[in-house]
Amino acid sequence: MAVDYAVIVVYLAGMLAMGWWGMRRAKSKSEFLVAGRRLGPWMYSGTMAAIVLGGASTIGGVGLGYTHGLSGAWMVFTIGLGLLALSVFFSARIARLKVYTVSEMLDLRYGGRAGVLSGVVMWGYTLMLAVTSTIAYATIFDVLFDVNRTLAIVIGGSIVVAYSTLGGMWSITLTDMVQFVVKTIGVLLLLLPIAVVKAGGFGEMRAELPGAYFEPFGVGGETIFTYVLIYTFGMLIGQDIWQRVFTARSDRVARWGGTVAGTYCLVYALAGAVIGTAAKVMYPNLPSPDSAFATIVKDELPMGVRGLVLAAALAAVMSTSSGALIACATVANNDIWSRLRGAAGQGDPHDEVKGNRAFILVMGVAVIGVAIALNDVVQALTVAYNLLVGGLLVPILGGLLWRRGTGTGALAAVVAGGLSVIGLMWHYGILANEPIYYGLLTSLVVYVAVSLATRPTDAVTLAAWRERVAGREAEAAEAPVTA
Secondary structure: OHHHHHHHHHHHHHHHHHHHHHHHHOOOHHHHHHHHHOEOHHHHHHHHHHHHOOHHHHHHHHHHHHHHHHHHHHHHHHHHHHHHHHHHHHHHHHHHHOOOOHHHHHHHHHOOOOHHHHHHHHHHHHHHHHHHHHHOHHHHHHHHHOOOHHHHHHHHHHHHHHHHHHHHHHHHHHHHHHHHHHHHHHHHHHHHHHHHHHOOHHHHHHHHOOHHHHOOOOOOHHHHHHHHHHHHHHHHHOHHHHHHHOOEOOHHHHHHHHHHHHHHHHHHHHHHHHHHHHHHHHOOOOOOHHHHHHHHHHHHOOOOHHHHHHHHHHHHHHHHHHHHHHHHHHHHHHHHHHHHOOOOOOOOHHHHHHHHHHHHHHHHHHHHHHHHHOOOHHHHHHHHHHHHHHHHHHHHHHHHHOOOOOHHHHHHHHHHHHHHHHHHHHHHOOOOOHHHHHHHHHHHHHHHHHHHHOOOOOHHHHHHHHHHHOOOOHHHHHOOOOO
16 A cells, blocks of 8 residues: 555645645734635635535445435535525625624624623534544544554644644645545545446446435435534534635625535535445445445555545545634634633734634644544534534524524523533433424524513614624724724
């Protein structure tokens, strides 16, 4: 596997070089956290597709195809639907806000009443998302170098932490573009056709597998509905996704670039399911569905191509991991730490860059430590998305769509939804569907009831909100604040 090793080593060295180059460009808070808000359509589409299609979408998507056939595409398909909905209906107004975090948006809309609590919930979500992505390094590095789990997590996590700390969003954007190209070539153009051919073509696959493997809704209507609630709605409100929207050069780039990325996700979803279905024909008795990707790559691909496809899997994990890491650090610094110490917005741009860089480093070390200690990726990811959707979906979409929503209602919805989800996960089990169903319903009822029972948001706050959404205060929002 010497050639495969060489491909991987060159790829990893390139990631570090991108981080060093990005450090030269990230001279202000805006440059470091949101790439100066000046990405054009090509880079925006590529980086947005890269962050949403991570290890769960690649390795997990193939695993679902191995278990359920073509209907295994639904998990990644709902991610693409969420990105399309975000891009078409909300991305333009989000981009015009000129903020850095989801909690800042809530403060603007509700008059500063829900920021810290929502920041804590969002921080928990982004931390778990970064952890689950980091755990995935163990699977890939085990195939590559036959190293133990802890060392694999440390190697992969350290590379992501290094280039993210050096250049912030500029480094992550550059590496994500490389990762997007590598994933497209490795998964769509190489692994997909090779897997189908090795399995004997679609005719042989149909002959070897039960008919349920080729039914579009074979995974089950309840499962698809749960995917929509968790992943489609999760795409609408996650800090990791919003922070990429903030990088767009204009609201037009955010809308159309995101639409292209969402469409790409739909194609990627189907490709993963087909690869998994082909793997089921070739390896009908694998011990775990998640090992289908690594097995077919290791046993069926020629030298060199194998290294490129494994680099594609590594790229998928790294893009999600780095995006979640910078989102976690941004929330921890700007929404929690700065507010608690009472100095939000103070300091010159150089100090802000140093502060955010330090938080990425600290959060990165924490993520690696938690990833080493944690074993169950699915449970960690489920907890993260349940808390995010159950606690924050209603206040965020309510603020964007319903003028009568109030800060008190938003705060009550965050508390009620979050506590309901936690309690229901304890009662029904972490992987049960009921926590997200009832938690989301509780959040909605509390938000509407409390908002109607309390004084409407004052006219000055709403007027400032409308100006910001319209983009008429963009320059003021980006100007540095002085004491």
